[in-house]
Amino acid sequence: MIKIAVIGCGFFARNQLHAWAGIEGAEVVALCDRNKARLKDAGDSFGIARRYTDAAAMFTEGGFDVADIATTVPSHRALVEMAADAGKHVICQKPVAPTLTDARHMVKAVERAGRIMMVHENFRWQSPVRAVINALRGGAIGTPFFGRISFRSGYDVFSGQPYLAEGERFIIEDLGIHILDIARALFGDAERITAETRRINPNINGEDVATMLLRHKSGVTSVVDCSYATKREPETFPETLIEIDGTEGSLRLDAGYHLTIQNGDRNETLDVSPPLLPWTGKPWHNIQESVAIIQRDFIACLRDGKQPETSGRDNLGTFALVEAAYRSAAEGRCIRPEAL
Ligand code: NAD
Ligand code: 89Y
16 A cells, blocks of 8 residues: 655645545555644545644654645745655645756755655646547657647636735746646657737736747647636636647547547547546536546556656656746747756
């Protein structure tokens, strides 16, 4: 049995706790949150007796294999380094760190400890997105040369996550990071990126619209566009819409989770809707299911001694794109993420 300690019992951690409860061979044995009420609520709901308000005390007592860090970004570096010092495997929520320098230190600390680090970068594991990744990797449309990965919504994410309205940065760091990661999962690393940002909602501090143009090392050109200022019906939160052109055909993941693949005489549309699990609810079920999928994959990786797809080291590539996008928008020029 792989024993897990979850740090952070807030808005999103409940999904992680539900997912752990359904994964054979894994068990949450300890919980930590510096907010006593949230700690009690999560501990009582999921029947977890060992509870801590201080992560250092939990690491000192030990008795677990994995630290699953579900706090917000300011605490990530200290907690990941604590876990590495204690010789634990680590899962860390996105965004992994406030800066690329912090992220690099965190990855090195876990690597030095000889443990596995995964960033909880779950969007590429959403079942509709995975259907696109599998079709593309399986050669369904030949070699891709163009992609558009698009997330446009007017859904109120601020009521559940009020901190999103407060930061100087918003959509690229919070949501665009997932969409850029999907671009990497589909087309590989990017050699350059150009970004334009806008703030439309006057009640938040950061940008809520971002339009990014990437040139991937594979030769693919992709457009990654994100908005939380888009008023439309039907509201598509939290769907990522995808269009890809390849040498032999094209594919589209359209609103309503319809995947169309065209190649010569083949023209089929599949329903790739994520299933509703007993603990998930619309419209979040798409994100919630992917939490269970990524956590299950992490356990399989630990068992097989394999690096997860979204390892700490892999995620440096996604995080560098986030940093590069902000720099591009600020300086009005194209940025090479590898130069950061
Ligand atoms: P939240 O503020 O609701 O919860 C965070 C909890 O962590 C709080 O209860 C807080 O008291 C606790 N905490 C903070 N620092 C701590 C520390 N040092 N020790 C112990 N407890 C500490 O935040 P949230 O909305 O649940 O977001 C958490 C993370 O999940 C963020 O990084 C966010 O970006 C990410 N998130 C990911 C997804 C996804 O799909 N992957 C979706 C939503 C949120
Ligand atoms: O925090 C964000 C995430 O990771 O997925 C959606 C979200 O909850 C709001 O943008």
